[in-house]
Amino acid sequence: MMQEIILYLFIGSSIASVFVMILNRNIFYGALALLVCLISLAGIYALLEAEFLAITQLLIYAGGVVVLLIFGIMLTNKISGKPLHTDSHNWLSGVIISTALFGVLVVSFQQVKIINAHNDSYLINHINKVGIELMSTYAAPFELSGILLLVCLIGAAFTASSFKKKTNG
Amino acid sequence: MAKTDLLFYLSAFLFCSGLLIIFTKKNAIMILMGIELMFNAANLNLVLFNFQKTGMEGQFLALFVIIVAVCEATVGIAIILKTYHYYNTSVPDQISDLKEKP
Numbered sequence: 001m002m003q004e005i006i007l008y009l010f011i012g013s014s015i016a017s018v019f020v021m022i023l024n025r026n027i028f029y030g031a032l033a034l035l036v037c038l039i040s041l042a043g044i045y046a047l048l049e050a051e052f053l054a055i056t057q058l059l060i061y062a063g064g065v066v067v068l069l070i071f072g073i074m075l076t077n078k079i080s081g082k083p084l085h086t087d088s089h090n091w092l093s094g095v096i097i098s099t100a101l102f103g104v105l106v107v108s109f110q111q112v113k114i115i116n117a118h119n120d121s122y123l124i125n126h127i128n129k130v131g132i133e134l135m136s137t138y139a140a141p142f143e144l145s146g147i148l149l150l151v152c153l154i155g156a157a158f159t160a161s162s163f164k165k166k167t168n169g
Numbered sequence: 170m171a172k173t174d175l176l177f178y179l180s181a182f183l184f185c186s187g188l189l190i191i192f193t194k195k196n197a198i199m200i201l202m203g204i205e206l207m208f209n210a211a212n213l214n215l216v217l218f219n220f221q222k223t224g225m226e227g228q229f230l231a232l233f234v235i236i237v238a239v240c241e242a243t244v245g246i247a248i249i250l251k252t253y254h255y256y257n258t259s260v261p262d263q264i265s266d267l268k269e270k271p
Binding site: 015021022060065073087088094105109141155159160162 | 177
């Protein structure tokens with residue numbers, strides 16, 4: 001019962017923060033609302049027995065990506081005392097397309113027959129299993145993701161660097 | 170917990186609102202935030218389907234989706250910074266010429 005109350009709390013906070021993101025014109029408040037949404041999603045993951053994913057979500061998204069987005073906002077807007085407004089357009093077609101897609105998704109989720117083979121396994125240490133699987137079954141994608149992160153680091157640093165080329169080629 | 174069916178609709182809602190943000194907002198960083206929201210909706214779906222069964226495949230797929238999303242966000246921010254340096258704007262509608270402005 002307590003779990004359901006906490007789950008509803010997280011669902012409500014994520015929906016409210018998404019509405020703030022859509023309706024607010026200040027882009028900085030949009031980033032903070034995205035932070036609230038990501039933290040409540042991490043709580044939902046923890047309730048769904050994905051504890052390692054919840055910690056990863058908190059560390060990487062809430063700690064890394066949102067800070068990076070706020071850096072981007074601060075570097076690409078002229079800070080002159082006035083709030084960081086962003087304009088919006090295409091409201092009619094956007095609302096029509098997204099509500100149509102939402103309707104399709106809701107209808108298709110109602111037709112899915114979910115076989116709940118889940119047994120209440122709150123006593124199993126899931127993080128232990130994650131570590132063992134990550135080093136045995138999923139070792140190749142793990143190493144590949146390390147290479148991908150390195151390539152991404154070099155590419156982003158080279159793209160955003162501002163040194164000029166000496167040769168005029 | 171039998172109320173997890175509600176979370177499917179939450180993930181559908183998050184995906185559609187990310188799409189709405191991508192359609193309506195003009196700033197490039199706001200568009201990037203919409204893409205992150207859509208990634209998170211897909212992750213929530215993966216974790217939910219993983220919760221219905223025994224095994225951990227969905228969690229691992231969600232983990233690698235998070236890693237690829239982080240790479241996308243960093244490279245996207247770098248490209249936005251570079252275009253802002255050239256064109257003095259971060260609104261993609263105003264970037265209409267290929268050549269660098271003098």
